[in-house]
Amino acid sequence: MTAESAAAGTAMRQVAIVGAGIAGLGLGIRLKRSGQDDFVILERGADVGGTWRDNVYPGASCDIPSTLYEYSFRPNPLWSRRFAPGAEIHEYLREAAEQEGLLPHLRLNCALNEARWDPDHECWQLDTAKGPITARALVMAAGRLSEPRMPQVSGLGEFAGRAFHSSRWDHRSLAGLRVGVVGTGASAVQLIPEIASDVESLVVFQRSPAWVLPRNDRAYTPTEARPSRSELARDAEELFAARLHGSPAAAELERTAREHLHGQVPAGRLRDLLTPDYEIGCKRAVFSNTYFPAVQRSNVVLEASALQAVDRTGVMSLAGRRYEVDVLIFATGFEATRPPFARIVTGRTGSLAEHWSTGMTSYASTVVHGFPNLFVLDGPNSALGHHSAFEVIEAQFDYVLGALDHLRAGGHPLEVTETAEQSYTDLIDRLAARTVWLHGNCSSWYRDGSSDRLTLVWPERATTFRSLNSTFDPTVFISP
Template sequence: MRRRTISIAVVGSGFSGIGLAIALKRAGFEDITIFDGADGPGGVWRDNTYPGAACDAPSHLYSYSFEPKPDWSRRFAEQHEILAYLRHCADKYGLTPHFRFRTTVTDAHFHAATGRWRLHTGDGGVHEYDLFVAACGQLSNPAVPRLPGLDRFAGTAFHSARWNHDHALEGRRVAVVGNGASAVQFVPLIAPAAAHLTIFQREAHWISRKPDRLYPRRRHALNRRLPAVQRLSRLGIFLWFELVLNPALVSPRGRRVLSAPVRLLCRYALRSVRDPRLRRRLTPRYEPGCKRILTSSEYYPALNRPDVAVVDSPIVEITGHGARTADGGRHAFDTLIWATGFRSQDFVAPMRVFGAHRQELNAAWKDGARAYLGLAVTGFPNFFLMYGPNTNVGSGSIVHMLESQAAYIVQAARLLAGGATSMDVRADVLDRFDAAAQERLSTSVWNEGGCDSWYLDADRRNTNNWPGSMTGYRRRTRRLDPTDYHLEH
């Protein structure tokens, strides 16, 4: 039975923050504040509005298990529909009074004397809470390379995650730096408008065709009348990821068995590129899955256009009206779009978090980000992360992982409400978990596949991916073991 009312701060209002707040409310907690510097909920699905933005996990799985949506318009939902879904969830579960939008948390300090966190906001406010959760995500801070001459560029430049909708691309000479998940979605849509499009790729990706399709109205009606149909669809997708794709990434044996079929599937898609020399340049030299396997049925055909060029040589300098590459080539353009992903190791940036001994979190992570189950860090009591280190999935839906984390944090909240004033994960527990995770990751395709990816930090430590299955993570987080923590009452 709860003996005291606790206050809870959540930073971030994407899938993580919304899902956690709903779980906390369903468990009876009401003193919840959700901070976000933007003007509305949605996280990455609010921020990424580039043309063609969509999810590459099937809609029925990329949604909360407790809030199925029977009328998804297509198998792979687009940005506007996912954002509408998140807003629907926030409204339905009564989160509106808990949001504090246009409020950025600049730094947070744990005070051992009170067992509370003191949060400082950009508007000069100071707020105290018993439990503090960073739900900032791994893919929220755009990464822009620091190239020489960038300040001299006379044209318009923006990151795909901060798309400039006021800048018309018609008749422009456009450069896209990067060829990852975002680029393969928007390149086919902007290529017809641009006078010329140059794509600078650092490394080729394995890309398969996207099995997308519209759902007919009769499917929506069937989902409503027989919810079991949608649940079975979700289960089937889940099992495909768990039993087929996940072993191809994590298990050395699974890699050997499934590598050849994945190569064939992706090379079949690559056949739509007519130029054999370009096909060779678009064929990766690393093992499938080392980088995220992309899905698109439109990207390769777009490269057949005479006004589209792919450049392999790295950019060494941005000039006033274009770029110079390492092979001496000069490329003219007046619009520069960064499709360079995110600072995936900055789990709480730009916020600064100071623990029990006044140590800043990034200093604690100077040798690489790590957290017990991706959730708790020694020296930072009453603090949890969502989508923290080593909780990304190489195949599947991150929403499944987030629901597991939310259930675990609810248990932590109950411990604090039951009389504990401080809970700090034991150093030996974190050390054992991290050592086991890194050992298992060492034989995964992400570490051994022969590529550079956002999963690895500068020291090639895998700080992002979970070294197992989604069901394995659910099992590990199902029950919070109090003996894993130093508890004070």
């Protein structure tokens, strides 16, 4: 959409939010509660919920205690379990959207095709599946778990069976079929025990084993009081000590995981294959009491090498072993460090993808130099490796609301200075240098593939993030 079309009369929105998951809905609720109605939420899907709408594989559930995995301003006293099932989280988000009055602001089945900063009219011009939109401020709340990552595997297009990503689950029965699962991360560890007893055979392709911790889950009784959010938050913050390279806390956590493995898998070749050679915590935490028993079933094979090639009826591992399969499931994660939306967002001097060509950078994990009036939620260095995502996202809500208040009062666009972004990037690098994410033989999706920088995780406690990044500071923005 051009500046001319904006001048021709396209209605101006104060805020356009892209994505109706946790971040997009939460910001919408905060806007609505503060009396602001001039916003729209664009969602490419047919429903709200983001990650929890998409990930409906068997066993999908949260790995953060339920009482921490909710909006602090919208508590749910009725979680059924200590770790909520995915469908329950999805329903929580759907109810929030409806009961908080967001439905009139939602544009479902409305993908963003392009967003371009219009310097003449000082606004964002959006090309969407349902027509053009002009907005003074643009909030990208697309998340980091929205675009499935599919490995480049020779011959996949020739496969005669069913092949799909775990976040695009094929609901047809797997009973009696020969199945391959690629990956041993959080999704794989949840779904493998759920399908292993139904299939004829199951081969699990493991590039590197995961440290698996006990999953202390249980159902709540209907009248039972849920744990205190503040107590759970304090407990979670203590876990950050185990993310510091060489720390006693990390050693203790590894002992717990090793005892869990040894308690469920007898000494021998399989236990050796399931034992990681990297420091615990450098990859996403995995919790399960059923994964190790599942891979010991007589109909399950752990293939301790990557998937190399696919033909019409089977698959070949990097180690040269071939397996006949009817179904191939890719539990291979998401395009997280290089979010695809960055390619379609163009600021003052180029695209967000170009700006992030050597890894995502920002100021306050929310604003980016060269992109006026743009706010990115759950983006650069805003994931937590020890705590609930809601802790960081809610701090970002406070920051964005402060910025929007300033915009309404001041009038001129907000663009953070290059110096401020570089200073924040330097801080991230200093904090990251002492963590397990940059040490301990670790290779994970938290690090950028080009620069090897830590670009996804906030390398400190959640309370520190809130202290530094929840209050909007106009002094770091370019003066008009």
